[in-house]
Amino acid sequence: MSITIRRIAERFIVPSILLCALIAVSFYGLNKNAEAKNYKNTAESMYRRSFAQLNDDFSEMEVHLSKLKAASSTAQRIILLDDIWRLSGSSVSLMSQIPSSHVDTNELNSFIVRVGDYAHALTKKLLNGQEFSSEDTEQIRSLQKKCREIAEQLNARLADGDIPLVALDNDGFFTSSREQEDSFKDSEGIDEFPTLIYDGPFSESTEKSKAKGLEGNNISEDEAKRIASDILKISTAPSSIEFSNGKIPSYDITYESNDNSCVDISITKQGGMLLWMMKSGASGEAKSTPQSTDTTKKLTDTALNELKQLGFENMHPTYAQYYENTAVINFAATQDGVILYSDLVKVWVDMSTNKLVGIDARNYIFSHTQRTLAEKTLSMEEAESKVTKDLEIEERNIALIPLTPQSEVLCYEFKGVIDEEEYIVYINVSNGNEEQIFKIIDSENGQLVI
């Protein structure tokens, strides 16, 4: 009896279960396969769309650049430049959507960004009543040529369907297209993209700019250690010291104490100045505690005191943020009562112990020098009459604000309120131009300036 049952089981039940399972699994697999194909199609069409649109943007940019050569009225030029700026922004966002690795798109990306940045700088120039220089005309011509090359190449490859649709690491789509072209040009392949001479946030001169605040001789590792222990008042030996060859070469020194907390401090190689310092708890574990705003004054005073001891004199508190039981207060340097907004030092203060936990002087070191201030031709009252009547002014200052990374303007600063929202308006002291408008966003974490 039991033998027959076993036989039945062996002959029919087990195989049929297995068969069912097999059918179910294959069905499941087919389903998944179809689903995967669907996703792949969707992804591919998104990539294709980005490529096609990028191609359109390039062609349009080239057309605008060539029209710019023909246009002579300021109004027409500004319309064209504005469009070039918009196209550059859209191309950059498309560049980040195509499946080429960032290593590959790097240079093309910065070329597009610079074209836009340059167009924007030219717009400002025209709005200030200046004309194109012969240099500008020459640069526009070379940009147009390069844009046409890129557009033609991209167009040809799109027509051939020769575009990468799978995200690969360093696939060389853009770099290879440049190499091909190099073989015709017989160059070393360094000057593929025209170098632009202008003053904007992304200009090459800005990206390669040197720190102005660095003074004095290079120091050795031991001297850096001594300076660090003087600042921190720590007598023990640091647990590590490393040379960091960044934008501002510096020695990064770490001290660890018995309670597992550690301090990181960075001393510049040239001049041995404090670049940044940060104390962190045991494992860097953050504690969130409710914030109280009535302690703001106390925190600012603590920060000011510490700054004075570190040799940062005449600092002016600008705005602050509060998070994770820490206050970050921004201080700007002052010169003869003028606030120098480029020379920022950020100070982190622990809100419960009222002690300094961090400092960042990179901006200060990057830009702090003795400035020659422009002659004032407008009085504060005259400037105030240029500010919109809707602004209820609460505070007045004189400040040097960065207009482009390379240039600063002396302005009257008016802080005020419109519809219960705070704004800062800057009026140029010599020509009365409205140079900049900031809006202060009061978030739960403090003030943000936009």
Place this chain on the structure above:
Amino acid sequence: MEFNKRKICFLLAIILLICFLLAPHTLAKVYKVGSRGSEVKTIQTKLKRWGYYNGTVDGIFGTKTKQAVISFQRKNGLTADGIVGSATLRALGMASSSSSSSSSNNSNLYLLAQLVHGEARGEPYKGQVAVASVVLNRVKSSSFPNSIPGVIYQSGAFSVVDDGQINLTPNETAIKAAKDAMNGWDPTNGCLYYYNPRKTTNKWMLSKPVKLVIGSHSFF
């Protein structure tokens, strides 16, 4: 012999069945009558602020809270069941399963924290800030997209985006690291790239001179 065969057959059948049943199940967190905790408190605060709820904000999901949730759901075209699931959480502006401190008003910060958590959890704190700084340095550079999401989601830029780890909920350390980086602390001193020398096979990366090393990452 025969017995063995049968055993194997059954084993195989069971394995297949298990495989079949192993379809991914994701259990979303749900808040309903009887739930307690800080998330419930947040739900109550939000509902109160928008005028759906007039009871006390006590962190206990009671019938009053349920009624408030139902009227909120009705107003927002959701299934009015009085249960706060992922759809309702989203409508409330609370990403499901995230801690209440991760403010919804700053999505860029949260995204940056997610990247830090995915790429550098287990690294020293300074190393976590450094990873966030690399993202911010890229945003400022002309060679990269000009926004935080643009840089993070750029194809091939970060492995955690490819394998989906970016969607993990960041811990508080990662959030703090992201905030510190956004507030200007840059331990990398302007670096644009980093890699883990033990994991990377990218020749281009390995050929570049390293500017500094923090934890297991090399920066340049």
